[in-house]
Amino acid sequence: MNFHRNHWLLLGTIFFGFIFLGLIIAIGPAYWVQAKVNARPAPQSLTPLQQRGLDVYISEGCAACHTQQVRPIAMDRVWGRPSTSRDYAKLGGPMDVWRPYTPAVLGTERTGPDLANVGSRQPSKTWQYMHLYNPRSVVKPSIMPAFPWLFKVTDHPAVNTTAVPVPAPYAPSNGKVVPTERAKALVAYLLSLHQEAKTTRSPQKSAQAAAKGTAQESQPQAKKTTSSANGATLYSNNCASCHQADGGGLPGAFPSLAGDEVVTATDPTEHIDTVLNGAHGRTIDGKTYGASMPPFGSRFSDAKIAAIINHERTSWGNNAPTVTADDVAKQRAGGK
Numbered sequence: 001m002n003f004h005r006n007h008w009l010l011l012g013t014i015f016f017g018f019i020f021l022g023l024i025i026a027i028g029p030a031y032w033v034q035a036k037v038n039a040r041p042a043p044q045s046l047t048p049l050q051q052r053g054l055d056v057y058i059s060e061g062c063a064a065c066h067t068q069q070v071r072p073i074a075m076d077r078v079w080g081r082p083s084t085s086r087d088y089a090k091l092g093g094p095m096d097v098w099r100p101y102t103p104a105v106l107g108t109e110r111t112g113p114d115l116a117n118v119g120s121r122q123p124s125k126t127w128q129y130m131h132l133y134n135p136r137s138v139v140k141p142s143i144m145p146a147f148p149w150l151f152k153v154t155d156h157p158a159v160n161t162t163a164v165p166v167p168a169p170y171a172p173s174n175g176k177v178v179p180t181e182r183a184k185a186l187v188a189y190l191l192s193l194h195q196e197a198k199t200t201r202s203p204q205k206s207a208q209a210a211a212k213g214t215a216q217e218s219q220p221q222a223k224k225t226t227s228s229a230n231g232a233t234l235y236s237n238n239c240a241s242c243h244q245a246d247g248g249g250l251p252g253a254f255p256s257l258a259g260d261e262v263v264t265a266t267d268p269t270e271h272i273d274t275v276l277n278g279a280h281g282r283t284i285d286g287k288t289y290g291a292s293m294p295p296f297g298s299r300f301s302d303a304k305i306a307a308i309i310n311h312e313r314t315s316w317g318n319n320a321p322t323v324t325a326d327d328v329a330k331q332r333a334g335g336k
């Protein structure tokens with residue numbers, strides 16, 4: 001057998017060598033990872049609409065500026081908890097016959113915020129539409145490009161579509177802005193981006209942690225002391241996108257909180273209730289709003305909710321009595 005003269009031997013070696021390398025370098029590790037990492041308990045399949053939204057997300061180049069991976073460092077904390085391999089294992093449902101799982105669009109550039117958890121952080125469809133139509137209409141200093149081609153301007157929106165309440169300087173001079181199918185799909189996809197609340201540790205790891213004296217129970221305490229509830233920061237990260245930094249809201253879209261009846265009321269019950277449970281369909285200062293106020297009760301501790309509320313009660317000319325974390329706790333327990 002002469003390796004140099006026998007072509008079958010030469011090609012055969014190359015062929016099987018290639019398959020062998022492929023197995024140990026790529027296919028083996030991929031299987032190992034899929035088998036080893038427990039996927040989320042119930043990885044939700046994307047609905048067909050959300051899947052089309054993922055295609056729009058990719059084709060519009062959103063991933064050029066947005067990541068979907070939160071790093072375990074302090075500056076990333078505003079975007080969610082650190083991402084783990086679990087978040088990406090067996091993601092979503094089949095895209096088609098060839099793609100049994102939904103691809104994770106991790107991204108590499110972060111010109112804009114990370115979107116791994118944007119569905120929880122910004123659950124308002126109305127806000128998402130306004131922001132896509134023109135980011136400046138909701139975030140004044142935004143450098144994100146506008147995507148007006150995802151919308152139609154028409155004088156007569158179809159009966160089952162609601163027009164996007166674009167505020168004055170950004171609205172077209174004539175007609176109403178309505179989302180196209182592509183915009184609806186994209187927003188459905190964005191709202192599907194949720195981080196699973198807690199990563200359950202493997203029993204081994206928590207045993208190790210307990211042995212080292214860094215048991216999980218000690219963590220919440222450490223958290224409490226490091227994150228002193230700062231109402232102004234919490235407001236600017238969670239409320240200003242709609243109610244704006246100056247509390248003035250956006251006419252026709254989000255109500256002003258400056259001088260607002262609920263925010264300046266001596267009895268804070270309704271104010272606390274609004275922030276805990278959200279609101280929809282109220283008449284505020286003679287106007288109604290199509291958008292909803294999202295609930296924040298499950299996202300923030302009593303102390304943080306109190307801090308946000310107090311920021312609103314004492315800013316922008318408001319001067320109403322403040323509340324304590326206990327007030328919030330009582331109302332939460334009371335189920336109101």
Ligand code: HEC
Pocket residue numbers: 057060061062063064065066111112113114115118121122135139142143144145147186190241
């Ligand atoms: C040129 C870079 C760039 C591109 C391309 C881009 N964005 Fe953005 N995006 C930003 C920046 C910067 C911000 C932060 C300012 C703001 O909120 O508008 C942002 C903010 C956002 C937010 C709000 C996130 C939050 O935490 O409040 C969403 C949602 C979003 N972008 C979605 C998209 C989608 C969907 C696309 C594609 C259709 C896209 N972006 C394309 C730069 C970009």
Ligand code: HEC
Pocket residue numbers: 123124127235238239240241242243253254255257260261262263271274275279280281282283284288289290291292293294296308309312
């Ligand atoms: C997605 C946009 C959005 C975000 C984010 C948001 N709000 Fe609202 N908020 C609204 C809308 C819309 C209403 C009006 C609800 C209605 O029509 O019943 C509202 C109403 C309110 C009201 C009641 C006003 C009244 O007179 O009844 C308060 C108080 C309030 N928001 C506080 C907050 C606080 C505090 C935060 C942040 C923790 C926040 N909002 C975040 C959209 C938002």
